Amino acid sequence: MIIVLKRDIDEKGVNSLIGEITGNYEVQVQPIKGSECTVLGLVGDTSKIVVEELGSDERIHKVMRVREPFKKANRAFHPANSIIQIADRTIGGEEFAIIAGPCSVESEEQIVEIAKSVKTSGATFLRGGAYKPRTSPYAFQGLEEDGLDLLKLARQETGLPIVTEIMYPQTIEKFVEDVDVIQVGARNMQNFALLKELGKTNKPILLKRGLSSTIEEWLMAAEYIMAGGNDNVILCERGIRTFENYTRNTLDLSAIPAIKKLSHLPIIIDPSHATGFSYMVEPMCMAAIAAGADGVIIEVHNNPAKALCDGPQSITPARFDEVVRKMEKYTAIEGRTIRRG
Amino acid sequence: MIIVLKRDIDEKGVNSLIGEITGNYEVQVQPIKGSECTVLGLVGDTSKIVVEELGSDERIHKVMRVREPFKKANRAFHPANSIIQIADRTIGGEEFAIIAGPCSVESEEQIVEIAKSVKTSGATFLRGGAYKPRTSPYAFQGLEEDGLDLLKLARQETGLPIVTEIMYPQTIEKFVEDVDVIQVGARNMQNFALLKELGKTNKPILLKRGLSSTIEEWLMAAEYIMAGGNDNVILCERGIRTFENYTRNTLDLSAIPAIKKLSHLPIIIDPSHATGFSYMVEPMCMAAIAAGADGVIIEVHNNPAKALCDGPQSITPARFDEVVRKMEKYTAIEGRTIRRG
Amino acid sequence: MIIVLKRDIDEKGVNSLIGEITGNYEVQVQPIKGSECTVLGLVGDTSKIVVEELGSDERIHKVMRVREPFKKANRAFHPANSIIQIADRTIGGEEFAIIAGPCSVESEEQIVEIAKSVKTSGATFLRGGAYKPRTSPYAFQGLEEDGLDLLKLARQETGLPIVTEIMYPQTIEKFVEDVDVIQVGARNMQNFALLKELGKTNKPILLKRGLSSTIEEWLMAAEYIMAGGNDNVILCERGIRTFENYTRNTLDLSAIPAIKKLSHLPIIIDPSHATGFSYMVEPMCMAAIAAGADGVIIEVHNNPAKALCDGPQSITPARFDEVVRKMEKYTAIEGRTIRRG
Amino acid sequence: MIIVLKRDIDEKGVNSLIGEITGNYEVQVQPIKGSECTVLGLVGDTSKIVVEELGSDERIHKVMRVREPFKKANRAFHPANSIIQIADRTIGGEEFAIIAGPCSVESEEQIVEIAKSVKTSGATFLRGGAYKPRTSPYAFQGLEEDGLDLLKLARQETGLPIVTEIMYPQTIEKFVEDVDVIQVGARNMQNFALLKELGKTNKPILLKRGLSSTIEEWLMAAEYIMAGGNDNVILCERGIRTFENYTRNTLDLSAIPAIKKLSHLPIIIDPSHATGFSYMVEPMCMAAIAAGADGVIIEVHNNPAKALCDGPQSITPARFDEVVRKMEKYTAIEGRTIRRG
Incomplete structure (x- = not known):
């Protein structure tokens, strides 16, 4: 950690501050006296120092962290990729995960029909919303x-x-018993109360990136779950909020190599929610594979005739089948397989 | 609500779609046939129509809402300002609210000393964090x-x-019993599970704007609380996330006249968290008053010698006193009063 | 174009406004009387109406455009892909364009050596900065x-x-004579003075997207060049400015299918400037191909020993060769070819 | 300047890098050996080092600048406020500047009538667009x-x-001869070709902040003009581009105290373009004064009957008069005067 002091701090002031820091934290301090100001280098375990708090000191101009604040999620301390086991399949290893299904579960007929259909095409997990976070309290929950x-x-x-x-x-408790992967939505990415509880379970958690969360904050949210003892975290990029409003959000595919460099956790992509357009699902799935993603999560609806109740980002089962066929070509280049059935 | 159809929809297709819409929703539909495409105008109660869902139809190019989706929070249906009663004082009326106190409650001595000090200077409410949302699981909670x-x-x-x-x-339950105003933090603004529960109480709720929430989403979050029966919502602008990173966030003071136009709910400003700089607290407080805010919430710490544990955005009690003295001049122009004690 | 009137405009007011609009513009107006307000549908040539100007009328609540404001760049009026001819090669057709070279031209030895090297690997165009836009006036220009x-x-x-x-x-004039493709940088995307002059030439223009430009504004910038008579515009996505600062900018790959839908112009991707990291060049190139791009532009430097003068986003010629080899596999799936030499 | 090395660089590698840096730049290097990596502190004139270039070295993890890269615009080297002289008035001193007038100059009658009217109300400068940057090539230029x-x-x-x-x-040349203050629009803030030319004149320049420009980039644009010898730069905040689209842009009033801290240059506010709403002009003008601005620039149109040709952000002369009357109360608190006539 680097601390830049204000210009007018003299040698006595510098020494006094060094004394306070070494008194409060288990670190060593090395000062660099520059022509304009003094800079302090802190060596040791700086993970307990909160940058914002230290920066409050009136003698301090700026505090800069040298290393990432996350540990359990950090690839530096866990060089191998994490492979998450779910029933008889995995996410993060050789198998490319395809999670498909409708936005909302509507009826037995609907969900069973879609499940059978997407399975035949090559989906390896079934998605479907039972509890729905809706912007409006008057919308279907x-x-x-x-x-x-x-x-x-x-x-x-x-x-x-x-x-x-x-x-x-x-x-x-019910989710732990009933479902295979618990999804944390983008709006709850920093619902620390929820993250802490999930950290006490050993269920795989699909952690969506918050709409305005940096990659570091996202990994810190994963750290919350992992700090509780649950290492089974799968990250999901689903678009960030930017000024561009042609697409619903801006899908940040560079987050894939970034996460692969910074962390050992698997990362999958949600092209449906990120873009809000069904016509973008295919190209963004292919791009996700090419960028190194471990899987995709796709909205599929089965009844275009009742389309009034589905999102414009959903694709039909027939279209889904075509997309999976094309994904097979791309995963082959990357040396990954799509499990059938 | 306006529905723009795709170019290639013929008259039969238009009529069939109109039939489906009037069958599903209690609205009347008026078509406009343009040179390039047909546009449908929906008249009636469109509040139950979810734009994203309707937009999914393959025949539809675009759906545009004509009016705001919030009702209880909407000034159109409640022209007078809402004045929230809290103990013997109010927020939203003639009294200008000053909420002051430390970021975290640390000890009896600390909180009582600050409370007495800020009261003497003119604070009308005491703030202080007991449960702290922290980006890092390793930081003080x-x-x-x-x-x-x-x-x-x-x-x-x-x-x-x-x-x-x-x-x-x-x-x-404990919060309802113990505190006077329950604050919902920016990260929980769309924690709908929490909002619904707070809607069942009758406690005043201080609803902070999410870091990347639009004004409409913010008012929809207020609507969640109000839909449950609790009309005592106070909005708090605390900076939005933008590309600018000199300040911690970008304080959006134009949200004050916007909220005043769109809604009857009171709005206060948090200059401390928005900017992250103590030196900006004074100018941003004055600007908030000048822009029409109903109050401010300010971080004040009492022990600069132990400053390592306080945020760089906190001001001292002495500085706070100067700021309140200056605020009195500004509120006087706006015809508002700062209650003493 | 749709005009939503304010709630309190009565029938007489509506009729008077309709009269003004039909008097000023060559359009027909169809009113829809709703329960809350009246909406006007404008049919005809609305391209000369500036939304912001019309919206100023005190009787008007909101103006919404139904169709895109660009014409020459619009796929609706030019369904086939534009293929730009440059010397004996093309951009936008079957050939996948690979533009490679150093950030800055430094010396004869440097530029000739890199040019030969990237050509051997498969580059089809040479890039290199002669005039450099630098944030600092003190940096090398x-x-x-x-x-x-x-x-x-x-x-x-x-x-x-x-x-x-x-x-x-x-x-x-010199550029028209000397170079094959004139690049307009992101900072000049709305330098309308420059765009107008380039519209008078018939040179191919590589138009980079502005850091905070929407897709619509970008296409309107292309429209400026095309309105002058020069249809040879190639679009280049190079990252947009967002809150995320791990990467230099956020590469918006969903802009590829968006542009392909809205326009007939070719689009290429600049992974080097977008991300600012050499390690992201490979995955982002592959993702660009998979998403349907017509080419890439890549920074390559030849002398890692003098790396102090090159950007962290540059790759070496050896790495470039590996990237092109991998690109060949991806373009093959998309039915495109990489021309050699 | 601080350079953080990669984890795997050994002592020999560190020494070799230090040799290269001291060979290339006139700086001294002090290494700090941490438990995880080595950090180098650079002391001396680091203004010629381009962070991005240095960061390219494969041995370097991160480069962090300790001090601002701008010099002539920096308050550290010029503690007193700059006061810009224009004819017989000033911007940046005790006088509060009010620049008013129409978006576009339309006719002699229009501009003279508005000029007389705003002068009577208290405007101290006349604004009016002769050359208009328009998003569409088909709009009035x-x-x-x-x-x-x-x-x-x-x-x-x-x-x-x-x-x-x-x-x-x-x-x-014509502008230098004809006008008193040359405005550089937001879209041209990083048109370095233009900035360099303006640096050779001695005309006051009103430099608008780019839509997506950081405060540092804005000051670097000022530095371009000042580096050429022209110190007469007035900054103008006019809203930045964010995800919020209720307002046209987001007015960043915290930029006022930020600029006052970092620079000696005057700063004024444009509430009309920033918000896009005439109803926000008054509150944002008052907030600007309260936050410490040196002036405002306001759009005023004189003919609401022909409102179809004016922006929705313009106010009438009568409204302008009310706004100025209220501004007088606010500037009085700040110890500033509004010159009459």
């Missing part, structure tokens, strides 16, 4: 518990592990 | 329940109503 | 005219057409 | 030279100095 039951039914019929979003901390 | 007890003690000593942030839904 | 001469020399040695950035309108 | 002539006429009638935007480098 999901089938809730009944939705979970329908997902279980679809799993029974197809063998596909299920991925669904949690919203209420009081439902954690 | 607050005194939690003990912090609440210390805040109550400070209230007893000074008579200042207390404002503090909630993080855990399971603590709502 | 390029070799200017001498740089252009060195580029011509390298072209003579290798046959590679040259691409370089223009900064000064007074150098347009 | 201004009266150009004729517009300049009309502005001169209005100046002759009222004595108000004139402020107008330059777009074409070839018109600089």
